[in-house]
Amino acid sequence: xxxxxxxxxxRKVYGKTVAVDDIxxxxxxxxxxxxxxxxxxxxxTTIECLEGLRQPDGGSLCVLGVDPQKDDTILRSxxxxxxxxxxxxxxxxxxxxxxLYSSFYTHAVNWEGLLSQLGLEDKRNTPFAKLSGGQKQxxxxxLAILPDPKLVFLDELTTGLDPQARHxxxxxxxxxxxxxxxILMTTHFMEEAERLCDRVAIIDHGRLVxxxxxxxxxxxxxxxxxxxFNLESSxxxxxxxxxxxxxxxxIEGERVIVSGNDHxxxxxxxxxxxxxxxxxxRFRDLRTEEPNLEDVFLxxxxxxxxx
Amino acid sequence: xxxxxKMTWMEAKLFLRxxxxxxxxxxxxxxxxxxxxxxxxxxxxxxxxxxGTVDISIPAYTAMIIATTGLMGLxxxxxxxxxxxxxxxxxTTPVSPLAILAAQVIVMFIMTSLGMLFLVLAGKFVYHVHFxxxxxxxxxxxVLSCLSFYAIGFILxxxxxxxxTAQVVGMVLLYPMLFLSGAGFPRELLPETIKKISTxxxxxxxxxxxxxxxxGESWEQHLISVAILGTMxxxxxxxxVKLFRWE
Numbered sequence: 001x002x003x004x005x006x007x008x009x010x011r012k013v014y015g016k017t018v019a020v021d022d023i024x025x026x027x028x029x030x031x032x033x034x035x036x037x038x039x040x041x042x043x044x045t046t047i048e049c050l051e052g053l054r055q056p057d058g059g060s061l062c063v064l065g066v067d068p069q070k071d072d073t074i075l076r077s078x079x080x081x082x083x084x085x086x087x088x089x090x091x092x093x094x095x096x097x098x099x100l101y102s103s104f105y106t107h108a109v110n111w112e113g114l115l116s117q118l119g120l121e122d123k124r125n126t127p128f129a130k131l132s133g134g135q136k137q138x139x140x141x142x143l144a145i146l147p148d149p150k151l152v153f154l155d156e157l158t159t160g161l162d163p164q165a166r167h168x169x170x171x172x173x174x175x176x177x178x179x180x181x182x183i184l185m186t187t188h189f190m191e192e193a194e195r196l197c198d199r200v201a202i203i204d205h206g207r208l209v210x211x212x213x214x215x216x217x218x219x220x221x222x223x224x225x226x227x228x229f230n231l232e233s234s235x236x237x238x239x240x241x242x243x244x245x246x247x248x249x250x251i252e253g254e255r256v257i258v259s260g261n262d263h264x265x266x267x268x269x270x271x272x273x274x275x276x277x278x279x280x281x282r283f284r285d286l287r288t289e290e291p292n293l294e295d296v297f298l299x300x301x302x303x304x305x306x307x
Numbered sequence: 308x309x310x311x312x313k314m315t316w317m318e319a320k321l322f323l324r325x326x327x328x329x330x331x332x333x334x335x336x337x338x339x340x341x342x343x344x345x346x347x348x349x350x351x352x353x354x355x356x357x358x359g360t361v362d363i364s365i366p367a368y369t370a371m372i373i374a375t376t377g378l379m380g381l382x383x384x385x386x387x388x389x390x391x392x393x394x395x396x397x398x399t400t401p402v403s404p405l406a407i408l409a410a411q412v413i414v415m416f417i418m419t420s421l422g423m424l425f426l427v428l429a430g431k432f433v434y435h436v437h438f439x440x441x442x443x444x445x446x447x448x449x450v451l452s453c454l455s456f457y458a459i460g461f462i463l464x465x466x467x468x469x470x471x472t473a474q475v476v477g478m479v480l481l482y483p484m485l486f487l488s489g490a491g492f493p494r495e496l497l498p499e500t501i502k503k504i505s506t507x508x509x510x511x512x513x514x515x516x517x518x519x520x521x522x523g524e525s526w527e528q529h530l531i532s533v534a535i536l537g538t539m540x541x542x543x544x545x546x547x548v549k550l551f552r553w554e
Contacts, residue, residue, distance in 0.1 A: 051399060053398070053399065076399060076400055076401040077401045079399075081396075081399040083395065083399065085395070086392035086393070086396040087391040088396070089321055089388065089391075091321055091325065092321060096317060096320070100313050100314065100317050101400065104310050104401055104402040105400070143396075
């Protein structure tokens with residue numbers, strides 16, 4: 001695999017605030033690379049340096065083989081960009097936006113096709129200001145993939161959208177990747193990063209704190225799997241002691257939570273259920289809780305409120 | 308080139324969809340012409356040196372349109388496109404920054420010309436206006452006036468933080484100037500003190516130049532106007548190159 005973006009010791013300062021502090025990573029061709037982090041962590045600053053919209057204060061960048069600050073024509077012609085904060089004129093219609101932006105690129109794809117692919121066909125003549133949040137985002141995706149770019153930047157694509165719109169947009173993003181494009185995205189939805197991204201970088205206070213495949217991050221940093229159930233009868237003698245051999249036991253009224261040691265998930269559930277049946281203990285609502293990226297994220301970035 | 312044409316066409320459509328701007332550029336001056344034309348007619352009077360009200364109003368209202376598109380239309384459009392991130396989004400595409408700005412200027416120029424054309428047609432067919440100048444000459448004076456005011460518009464657009472401020476600043480500059488420069492009222496009606504104030508207003512020189520060329524005066528008689536408008540143009544361009552911000 002070829003790396004398409006190289007970031008080396010990137011640094012960006014606004015006044016006295018260090019927005020990005022010595023971040024390095026590479027993005028491989030054909031992958032969906034995600035940056036997650038709390039608000040103000042430096043994700044957007046990083047992505048905007050890569051887009052050539054901001055000038056880094058230190059480090060070096062290479063995007064599609066060029067320095068974004070120096071060779072912006074190559075960059076602008078071969079990347080598709082969805083900005084966190086951008087807009088179209090209120091009275092511009094959907095088809096007009098696509099038609100106008102098509103004229104900027106030499107190899108623009110047919111925008112009529114994009115219109116139906118993104119489900120915007122019946123919004124063709126709707127002015128931008130009259131579109132819903134999800135429709136605006138779909139239009140921005142359309143504008144981002146219009147130039148048939150090698151590389152697509154998506155900055156907080158689904159913020160403020162309802163679950164239906166979010167899922168529809170996830171399908172779109174996967175579809176874009178399946179056409180061989182590389183995607184660099186930022187998000188603060190861990191579920192989004194876990195579902196979409198091949199690799200995830202966790203960024204906090206302008207620093208890169210973890211970088212790996214979501215599953216690997218969860219395995220390494222997600223903590224223990226847990227099995228929880230409600231007791232329907234009183235606890236048999238020695239039951240708690242037997243459970244404690246499987247893992248850490250917390251009892252809150254009738255709710256029992258067992259956090260596994262280093263057991264494999266299936267094993268822990270099996271052991272707990274076997275113990276419950278052999279001791280003839282009646283129970284209900286047995287649930288296993290897998291650690292997810294959100295657990296990793298909170299572990300790495302803390303629970304303190306930001307901003 | 309294809310991008311510039313597309314963008315100009317798009318901006319023209321957007322301009323016409325914005326009712327306020329389109330009204331003050333295309334309809335309002337025409338309404339003024341009909342209003343004062345119906346009150347005073349176009350008979351020659353000694354006050355206007357043997358010309359009628361409509362004769363002197365057409366170049367004056369043209370100056371009014373130039374000031375409106377330059378100080379309000381252009382400034383508000385640019386400031387609002389910057390504030391909303393429209394310019395920012397355009398800057399991520401390969402389209403040349405010059406084309407983005409040129410499209411705005413071209414559209415404002417076309418709309419100003421249309422506004423003037425309506426005045427001239429109404430004057431010709433309704434009031435049998437007297438035109439004693441040279442068409443090419445007045446076109447040249449018109450272009451110089453437009454560009455010098457657009458250059459000022461660009462400076463304003465670079466300085467104001469939001470579209471709302473652009474609107475307020477534009478109005479504060481525009482309205483007194485319309486009344487005091489002879490664009491909205493014939494300067495013959497203004498008292499001497501106001502006429503003195505009007506020598507400090509750039510729009511006065513547009514009115515003087517266009518009224519003069521309209522009745523066939525020579526460029527030599529208007530060198531001061533040309534010098535002032537030319538200076539505005541050059542200073543405006545230099546300052547905008549330095550000050551203009553995309554976000």
